[in-house]
Amino acid sequence: MTRTTVVFDFGGVITSSPFEAFNRMESERGLPRDVVRRINSVNPDSNAWALFERAEIDEARFDTLFAEEARVLGHDLPGRDVLALLAGDLRPRMVEALDRLRAMGYRLGCITNNVPAGHGAQMSRTAEAADAVAAVMARFDHVVESSKVGVRKPDPRVYLLACDALGVRPEECVYLDDLGINCKPAAALGMLAIKVTGEDQALADLEKALDLDGNALTTPSPAAR
DSSP: OOOOOEEEOSSTTTTTHHHHHHHHHHHHHHHOTTHHHHHHSTTTTTSHHHHHTTTTTOOOHHHHHHHHHHHHHTTOOOOOHEEEEOOOOBOOOHHHHHHHHHHOOOEEEEEEEOOOBBBHHHOOOOHHHHHHHHHHHHHHHTTHHHHHHHHOOTTTTHHHHHHHHOOOOOOGEEEEESSSSHHHHHHHTTTEEEEESSSHHHHHHHHHTOOOOOOTTSSGGGGGG
């Protein structure tokens, strides 16, 4: 099967992972490492995070519900403090890869679990950062945002929404995400899923998946070095 389309997660793939910021915050506050992940893993389809990413609650309600979930586990952590850490930094080599893939004729999609606040596909710290994110999002042929469609990963429906919008079958797609739980349903549908642990690994695996020659994605341009 020829892979004609590449579908990306945004946070943790095109940008640095918000979990890195969560870990720094946890360390600074003397909280257990990965406590934010732990809070979000309890009732993962109906907790505060899931409700917010499907736009079923607003930011104020998320702040309250997340704090309540944290207290159940014995921690004091308002939801607003977590939201402030969502904006990662754009990864220039990943952005350049989008441009190279488009020049090669690949269709590009994005599926992002996001929240109905801030700017674009993720909350941005400044207007300049928001503009930079918007410029990257414009490179995709289609973007599926959980807060707009009311469905979030790992629900298989969100991957099918992306495929329908792009006019392709799952078998024609390569999918990249930094969370294994989101890669599994993509693979089950027929996508070739790549779990992202870093830029070098993601680009090398993508070259292999697309059978590209000559370090087509892994050799950075002078501007990206």
